[in-house]
Amino acid sequence: MAKVNKAVTAFNLVLMLSLLIFISMAESRILGAKKATPECDTVVGVESGDTCFDIAQKFQLTTDFFDSINPNLNCDALFVGQWVCVDGTVN
Structure with missing residues (x-):
């Protein structure tokens, strides 16, 4: 038992x-x-020689904000003509 x-x-x-x-x-x-959902208001096309840091500086964005509005962007593999967000919000 x-x-x-x-x-x-x-x-x-x-x-x-x-x-x-x-x-x-x-x-x-x-x-x-x-999760925070980014909403993009303005995009630009990547130009030859651009880096994520260059684009963020050009549009006076912090790298943290740039990364938050471009969550799936691989900065090591940018290509000419690729669209990146440069203005938006993260909800």
Whole structure:
């Protein structure tokens, strides 16, 4: 009988831990999953020799703000004619 009680207790413990993990993951997705969404108002095309830093300086932007309004931009792989955002908001 003691073996059965230990098995049931272990099963209940695993079940409760699983439930707590599941609820924790669900709440973090609901409560903390809201990411800042950039909205671009003005774009410019990259010119030959441009870098992200050059573009940010040209439009008097901080590098942090430039990065926030261009979240998927790979500054190491800019190409001529690529559109980059130079004015916008981050909601």
